[in-house]
Amino acid sequence: MKDKKKYAVGVDLGGTNIKIGLVSPGGNISKRLSINTEAEEGPLKVIENIKNGIHAILSKAEIEVEGIGIGCPGTVNPAKGIIENPPNLTGWNKINLGRAVSMEFEKDVYLENDANAAAIGEMIFGNGIKLNSFIMVTLGTGVGGGIVIKRRIYRGEFGAAGEIGHISINYKGPKCNCGSYGCIEAYAGSNYMKERIRNELKKNRNSLLLKLINNDYNLISPKKIKDAADKGDKFSRLFIIDLGEKLGAAFASLTNVLNIGTYIVGGGVAGFGRPLFDSIRKSLKSRVMAQNKNHIKIVAAKLKNDAGIKGASALVFHGF
Amino acid sequence: MKDKKKYAVGVDLGGTNIKIGLVSPGGNISKRLSINTEAEEGPLKVIENIKNGIHAILSKAEIEVEGIGIGCPGTVNPAKGIIENPPNLTGWNKINLGRAVSMEFEKDVYLENDANAAAIGEMIFGNGIKLNSFIMVTLGTGVGGGIVIKRRIYRGEFGAAGEIGHISINYKGPKCNCGSYGCIEAYAGSNYMKERIRNELKKNRNSLLLKLINNDYNLISPKKIKDAADKGDKFSRLFIIDLGEKLGAAFASLTNVLNIGTYIVGGGVAGFGRPLFDSIRKSLKSRVMAQNKNHIKIVAAKLKNDAGIKGASALVFHGF
Numbered sequence: 001m002k003d004k005k006k007y008a009v010g011v012d013l014g015g016t017n018i019k020i021g022l023v024s025p026g027g028n029i030s031k032r033l034s035i036n037t038e039a040e041e042g043p044l045k046v047i048e049n050i051k052n053g054i055h056a057i058l059s060k061a062e063i064e065v066e067g068i069g070i071g072c073p074g075t076v077n078p079a080k081g082i083i084e085n086p087p088n089l090t091g092w093n094k095i096n097l098g099r100a101v102s103m104e105f106e107k108d109v110y111l112e113n114d115a116n117a118a119a120i121g122e123m124i125f126g127n128g129i130k131l132n133s134f135i136m137v138t139l140g141t142g143v144g145g146g147i148v149i150k151r152r153i154y155r156g157e158f159g160a161a162g163e164i165g166h167i168s169i170n171y172k173g174p175k176c177n178c179g180s181y182g183c184i185e186a187y188a189g190s191n192y193m194k195e196r197i198r199n200e201l202k203k204n205r206n207s208l209l210l211k212l213i214n215n216d217y218n219l220i221s222p223k224k225i226k227d228a229a230d231k232g233d234k235f236s237r238l239f240i241i242d243l244g245e246k247l248g249a250a251f252a253s254l255t256n257v258l259n260i261g262t263y264i265v266g267g268g269v270a271g272f273g274r275p276l277f278d279s280i281r282k283s284l285k286s287r288v289m290a291q292n293k294n295h296i297k298i299v300a301a302k303l304k305n306d307a308g309i310k311g312a313s314a315l316v317f318h319g320f
Numbered sequence: 321m322k323d324k325k326k327y328a329v330g331v332d333l334g335g336t337n338i339k340i341g342l343v344s345p346g347g348n349i350s351k352r353l354s355i356n357t358e359a360e361e362g363p364l365k366v367i368e369n370i371k372n373g374i375h376a377i378l379s380k381a382e383i384e385v386e387g388i389g390i391g392c393p394g395t396v397n398p399a400k401g402i403i404e405n406p407p408n409l410t411g412w413n414k415i416n417l418g419r420a421v422s423m424e425f426e427k428d429v430y431l432e433n434d435a436n437a438a439a440i441g442e443m444i445f446g447n448g449i450k451l452n453s454f455i456m457v458t459l460g461t462g463v464g465g466g467i468v469i470k471r472r473i474y475r476g477e478f479g480a481a482g483e484i485g486h487i488s489i490n491y492k493g494p495k496c497n498c499g500s501y502g503c504i505e506a507y508a509g510s511n512y513m514k515e516r517i518r519n520e521l522k523k524n525r526n527s528l529l530l531k532l533i534n535n536d537y538n539l540i541s542p543k544k545i546k547d548a549a550d551k552g553d554k555f556s557r558l559f560i561i562d563l564g565e566k567l568g569a570a571f572a573s574l575t576n577v578l579n580i581g582t583y584i585v586g587g588g589v590a591g592f593g594r595p596l597f598d599s600i601r602k603s604l605k606s607r608v609m610a611q612n613k614n615h616i617k618i619v620a621a622k623l624k625n626d627a628g629i630k631g632a633s634a635l636v637f638h639g640f
Contacts, residue, residue, distance in 0.1 A: 161578055167577060168573050257487060261477070289480070
């Protein structure tokens with residue numbers, strides 16, 4: 001008799017790397033690898049790389065595999081396995097990646113947008129295990145979002161829902177790469193943030209942060225800013241508080257609309273840690289409508305560096 | 321054998337008046353009345369007034385009634401028939417209005433928040449008949465919202481969802497009566513708008529609008545502003561365009577999150593008509609993310625003055 005709890009393969013398809021892992025039902029990665037995406041070679045090459053990677057993970061594995069989960073950028077139709085115009089992957093247009101992989105391995109393949117996969121990862125393995133509804137926010141280069149309502153991803157009319165990075169907090173604010181203005185991503189996206197700090201540091205030459213990065217702006221990171229703030233640097237402390245206030249403002253609009261007050265926040269920028277979380281919470285609580293004030297909860301994501309692989313494998317355990 | 325298509329009673333419970341109508345399955349009001357709410361007398365008196373009104377509507381009616389629908393302000397639990405802290409109704413706290421009415425008439429009673437009832441009204445009788453998902457916006461004293469996803473109202477965690485009037489477009493904008501800043505209601509709510517026009521007219525003494533209202537600021541209305549704009553008044557025209565741009569900015573955040581691009585817009589402020597709708601559409605299209613741009617549709621509500629009664633009666637025809 002076979003063990004009822006089979007393993008899953010999780011594939012985190014990014015513009016630079018494809019990360020693949022063999023994941024236990026408990027969320028442990030027992031085997032992993034990372035290969036170059038070779039995005040510039042076009043979709044056929046990328047799909048070949050994905051297949052080769054999965055073969056490598058499965059070879060010599062004495063574990064039975066339930067299915068393969070793939071998290072990828074762009075708009076995804078999970079039911080059909082189709083990925084559409086993924087950013088950072090050139091020449092993809094509309095491709096049935098799900099079928100390509102399932103035919104190769106004769107396994108069920110679960111395809112999902114990476115922000116939604118992160119949400120499902122937290123729901124299955126992380127801090128969303130006991131939550132019915134929550135909003136997953138991934139603070140990285142972009143600000144990604146996954147909306148979980150009654151333990152299902154909310155997808156909208158054609159699978160493009162959850163773009164909470166493109167809630168505008170200032171309709172006359174800075175231009176966002178989406179074409180609009182004042183989107184929260186245009187403040188909290190890591191590149192926008194670095195640019196802003198670079199400019200503001202020019203007016204704050206005595207900030208401790210400049211010492212911590214040895215005057216090398218390329219070394220600016222959430223961790224460095226947090227370290228400076230922890231050591232009493234006023235500039236860094238105010239920067240984090242300001243960022244939290246802005247995120248809280250975007251979340252308040254969202255909570256008023258969705259009547260969901262629980263946020264799981266992950267990604268590199270979440271490395272600001274407690275000062276950021278406290279500031280988000282304060283801003284959000286002060287801004288949401290009265291009926292939502294007692295239902296606000298901001299928690300850090302549990303899945304850290306392996307959120308991509310674990311989120312993708314969670315798709316298999318979650319099912320459609 | 322009874323006619324399968326019975327009538328419904330629709331009750332529009334407001335802070336000043338209770339409007340009640342007998343509505344056919346096709347959405348025609350065959351009998352109607354309006355009585356004072358007497359909100360200041362407390363909930364027992366208001367409930368008595370509702371019952372008396374329904375009795376009056378039903379007396380001598382030779383039509384069979386399927387059920388009673390009630391649209392009311394505040395947070396509502398439709399399944400339980402409970403209304404919670406309705407604004408403009410003092411001393412209500414938490415009352416099972418549904419049971420009080422159903423026991424009196426031995427009919428099914430369908431209770432719903434008024435903004436959601438307006439959405440269901442458009443879905444059953446109005447411009448939402450053929451729509452799967454849309455967002456209903458009621459522009460009045462407040463900016464109300466009802467989110468319809470796959471022909472069901474989206475309610476959120478405890479029935480307080482859809483507050484699209486409290487999407488902020490400027491986190492440092494004017495104070496809103498909800499306590500937050502820059503909510504779209506703080507720009508588009510009719511009282512905020514009148515106040516703004518009053519102030520701006522001081523700097524635009526030669527605006528035709530001042531003539532149309534005989535210098536009496538109490539006469540400011542969307543209709544007057546539209547009339548002035550139609551007659552070439554630049555101030556009025558720019559005011560409407562600016563309002564549309566702001567509404568479009570709020571809607572863009574919402575469409576990016578919900579991946580729903582269809583809006584039905586009603587309420588008194590929608591009386592600005594086509595110039596406003598054109599401006600909303602232009603702003604929204606220019607601001608939403610690429611994948612949503614070809615899915616934008618802004619239509620006027622079909623139910624006008626009787627939206628309250630018809631929306632409430634539509635609850636009966638829609639069912640739970």
